Amino acid sequence: MKNEKEILIIDDDSKNIFALSAVLKAKKFQCISALSANQGLKMLSSNKNVGVVLMDMMMPEMDGYEAIGKMKSDKELKNIPVIAITAQAMTGDREKCMEAGADGYISKPVNVDELLLLLNQLID
Template sequence: MKNAKEILIIDDDSKNIFALSAVLKAKKYQCISAISAGQGLKLLSSNKNIGVVLMDMMMPEMDGYEAIGKMKSDHELKDIPVIAITAQAMAGDREKCIEAGADGYISKPVDVNKLLQLLNQLID
């Protein structure tokens, strides 16, 4: 196993969670998931073994921007790296995600090599 820390995937589409989990587990990463930002924040508060979050930016109720803001303003969660994953790949979207507090940005469909590169940089 590459790392003892878990990767939390927060996405409202279970197909995206399944695809990302399958790829990451094949690379020996431990993954857990949440189907909403609220559920993801609860997992973050209760699980101290999460090393990085893959955050879908467009979700109902609470989007990724709001969820990242909540994480970064929480003393316990602020240092956990977040990779924004979004179908929005327009000019300025990457910057908007980084300004919101994301540590990295990947557009959908996810380029697995880019994701693995980012994970290697962010997980100690």
């Protein structure tokens, strides 16, 4: 069943995590979260049940672009799909996220139907 894998939400804003978690839990997804890219990468290394990562692209210290790069260069993590989530919904942003290694792209405010469609495509 698709929903056995966990979704890791990496976002430096706890309100965004709360909103995404609430919507996804209502749709029977299991969610865990991290408030920084470093924390998220540590969680990925220790938790083998993450099926997809929702990655905020604009975070202090390490942004989503750098975090995706680290994931995609790690043999243990490179096959975990990443959906880039960003408020920077300007021309070229989708392409920039995809070039960084993201498997999908959603702009804020998040369209829940679009997110669910992407999740169902990416979670095996």
